[in-house]
Amino acid sequence: MTTGVDLAGQPHQRTSVLLRRWLAETHTPVAEGPLRLTVGSLRLRTDVVYDSPTGAHGFGPIQVLDATDGPVEVAEPALLAAACSADARARALPDAPINAAGSGSLLDWMVDALPRRAVDPLALPEDLVAVARSVSDAAEAQRWLSSHVEGRLLPAVRGWEPGDATGATAALLTRGALAVIGLLGRRGVVHEADLLAALADRLRAVAEAYPDVEWLVGHWLTSPTLTDLAALNGSRLRYRAESGEIRVQGVPFEVRNPLRSEVPNVPGVPIPELGAGWSLRPVRVEGADGGPDVELVHRWMNNGHVAVNWDQAWPVAQWRDELAGQLAGQHSVPCIVGLDGRDVGYVELYRVQRDKLARCYSYEPHDLGVHIAIGEPDAIGRGVGSALLRAVAEGLLAADRECGRVVAEPNVHNGASVGAFGKAGFDRAAEVGLPNKNSALMVFARPASGE
């Protein structure tokens, strides 16, 4: 186990709080070792010295980089807060609450909070912070966990109005026991994995003893994600009340569930059959240069209208390797789509469970996802995209009878794409933060009865 460390000093503590939140809210994968990232227009590097399953990561000095990746100086908390605010505003649509005049910014909070010595825009209840600071070894942590589940969590769960699993999760679990476990792990007092396993055991016993709470505790034990509160990256955030006073109102988002132990095995992506007029085939990679399919995908990806959204205008050799890599795994299948005998577009079909989207919403094991590019410019804008999306979604649902949803995640700023998914029958279910964009989670659900 790596012992988590905090560098001395309030400023590092403040930047670390912000960085942890930004990483969680943008669903950015974290691993021990060097980490480079871009927040708004600010490029940063740090070392992850403690990689936490609950997101309570520990960092070495967090440095601002110049244009050539050279460290300029240690990032100040207010600078990082400014970058986070600019980033969140740019990700969100112009009419989102966070972009409203008078919504304030994280900086307004910080200017207000610093004289009060407040460090976290969404601080935990003080008694939990006290526990996290005072518990001194693993045995004491286990005793605290036991008393917390019996004396506090169980009564609160039994008293919660059934149905509101997301609200209950944020209030009772992610901002309760899980946050404390993370702080103890970073302090080096416990192995988080041990305490998480103990918590899961206790929750299983609770669910068995009290069937009336299974609706919530079962969710905690099995859901791929759990609801937490965001303070940096939700388009619905505001930092000022209508009255003008500073008030950070957290908004819900989903984080990976560290209590879930078993991930069901699902087969790879099925190849759908599309409707009349359409054809679909996996890309063929042949020979040293990849062959004609690779050349075609490479050409499409370098067309301006595709490149601006996909940002993958790579050389042909890189596309050859990318496509060969996808074909060798179970995550996604790259395909070429034809219409009336002519190749017009590229789709990637993927299992959500194996995709970055798995961190973003409570997917079902068989959920499938789709990325799409109409490569031929003259095939755009006459409903071809939405017709193709409907054909692909219906084809996938037919090909995997256990799949209940086909999803996609276009950038919220890509109104044409969001509109095409909508026209194809996808519903906009949520807005999710990813490392470089906010995406509209678009969901095409299997019709409720028959087909």
Added chain:
Amino acid sequence: MTTGVDLAGQPHQRTSVLLRRWLAETHTPVAEGPLRLTVGSLRLRTDVVYDSPTGAHGFGPIQVLDATDGPVEVAEPALLAAACSADARARALPDAPINAAGSGSLLDWMVDALPRRAVDPLALPEDLVAVARSVSDAAEAQRWLSSHVEGRLLPAVRGWEPGDATGATAALLTRGALAVIGLLGRRGVVHEADLLAALADRLRAVAEAYPDVEWLVGHWLTSPTLTDLAALNGSRLRYRAESGEIRVQGVPFEVRNPLRSEVPNVPGVPIPELGAGWSLRPVRVEGADGGPDVELVHRWMNNGHVAVNWDQAWPVAQWRDELAGQLAGQHSVPCIVGLDGRDVGYVELYRVQRDKLARCYSYEPHDLGVHIAIGEPDAIGRGVGSALLRAVAEGLLAADRECGRVVAEPNVHNGASVGAFGKAGFDRAAEVGLPNKNSALMVFARPASGE
């Protein structure tokens, strides 16, 4: 001479740049020793270790204070930038450019500037910075000044289109020789006063030798203020171009002229006679408690409608001392105004030259100013204020035949007051920053011909 010092490290340099600019742009008086100030909602303290006649002050650590004036921690530059932006936005009207959506903030500049290692939102030309860094003693400074005036300043002045004194002043003088002199003074290389006297001598020689530049050089030698460029506190500031890119566009403002050696002596404030129906008398301070006039002013100042704008709802003893102090000096005269035999309001008449406004615009020696409060609530809102203001302005112009202007400086947010001045014949000439507000500079000019 106090040797200016800069604490080691970029962050202190950055906060110092911002603090210097904020002090200059809000016309805040500075003297060596402790300095407390409030920027937006942020309360700060520092020690002024070098008090510069050109505004190039040097500071000790700049600390954030908590609610009980205890130091919390050293202010980060980005935090101070955030506070300055919030302050500038709050001072300005909602429809000012700085409050426009997309105008950006000083923080946007800082996030953009830090990777470029830029420190000042309105940096000097690089060759002048190099001079300010490299000159090593007073003799070398004098030689540089000589060559600068002959080789650079004079050609530039002679080539400038006559008439635009404010533009020429900022471009050639305040952001030229004066800035370099300040930097050399803070470095301890020169006594600024010596170099300023030498510059004034050279400018006098230039004006004598080249009558065609007297319009500009004469202004530099005699004007009470000189134009500089603001980056923190102008309501017309924007930090983003319409295209969205970061671009700090400085806006003109006036600073005290350190080249002006003689301040003409002017008599104290004359007591005007007002028109029919009006009366005006200086406040009488009598006896231990001040007597009935002091009591009256104290009562008015504690009425809500006056207190909200004057912020002087003091105890009666404090008002007695304040009024006695004013009556003992030549700066201002406190008066009670009557209408049709009834005391209705309070005015303070002042010589601009002796007032804080003297730092804010190029006043003439005999300019007079007025503060007004209608103390009796039932005398408000029927044109009484504007009628009184016109009567006072005309009375002052009649009482001092050398006075060409009567001025006032209501808060730009006090629309009722700004409107009353306008109705009374005052023109809105400028918006000026003061330590706790942006004021509309309202000017009642003597009619051009006769009277």
